[in-house]
Amino acid sequence: MNWLAIETSGNAASIALQVGDRIESDVLGTGNAPASGEVLAGIAALLVRAGVTLDQLDGIAVGVGPGAFTGVRVACSVAQGLSLAKGIPVVPVVSLDAVAQSEPADAVLAVLDARMGEVYWARYRRDAGGLLQREAMGVCAPDALAVPDDVRWTVCGAGFTEYREQFSPALLAQLDTGDITAIASAAQLLTWRAAMQVEAVAPEALAPCYVRDKVALTTAERVAKALKA
Template identity: 45%
Template structure:
């Protein structure tokens, strides 16, 4: 299991799915909390973060990094996580000029590590429900204590996702699409904040932490809603 360095003080949270997950590592222990995500995340995330920091006896400016689920996932959820992370980091600049660095964590990587944490998997096809009859997917292998991603993220129909021999499907896509998805049901896990804490040392060592102004969500689907003009054009072109 990837372990959190005992010297690191980290905050992590994810709002990319219908579940909200928050965790804090104070250097010696991990505290976690969860709740409903979706539309409620924008109002409950910050109080949950502040409560866990209070329990840990940590001030924001004492953190070594703030990790957040950058995507793929719900557009609204990704924007919520990124904006809260940026706000927290900017807020620390009053006492820490450079601010607390932010660590964007791919949600599919968190899914892969959660699958390894609960089921010992080392070859994972991480897949999350992307709605609109599609899934977000990524292939991950755990080698020599580190995760390696094979290829880039995919956005595709459930039937088009291949699960190679020796690999295991993990995430929430199996529950959403059932028999339409190869390898379903697989291992039902979510991109939890505790998984982000476990992968944080690897990502920090790779230099992937960024200042608040450079932190961005990672969208895989470029667009969900059509403009009024686009809908009118499609209607006019219809036979």
């Protein structure tokens, strides 16, 4: 099985290629989302290095966010173009799911930096089949984040490290620490896809996962935030 993955929703954009059991990945850069041309050039180089052609791909796993507005649109548009041109199946992967799936706990809280002083979060429970299933997802200020108190939760994701001082004492008291350096990566998308065995979607149905309507602060809000700091 040959699978390509594209993850550009966060601060570190990456692509990965799985050939059999081997996964090889490249980081495309940090900071701003890469342009679609840069992603396509990276994919071409990765395929050449592995000796695989587009026609030999069995599918593409795509990080659909939540994350940077431009980044998730780049990943989706590149995957759609390749899928339509070559008939390659595409599988959307929520970035928080990819971060959470490596945690062995029965209750997991994944947290990523949403910028604008907020975090993306998702809660997961392990089911009878031993797989983490997402039960809720959202975006909020760190001090507004809460989890049910019926169990202890294992927190993962670099958003927890970024905003640790802003989470409430009540929340911190309910948490055990997992991989709090984790960010969504293309290699994680491939691991998640293999574990979940989800079906592909039609390329025209591939779309970013948005959990917030507002994508930028106003000038007045940026000034107020700077003065508060």
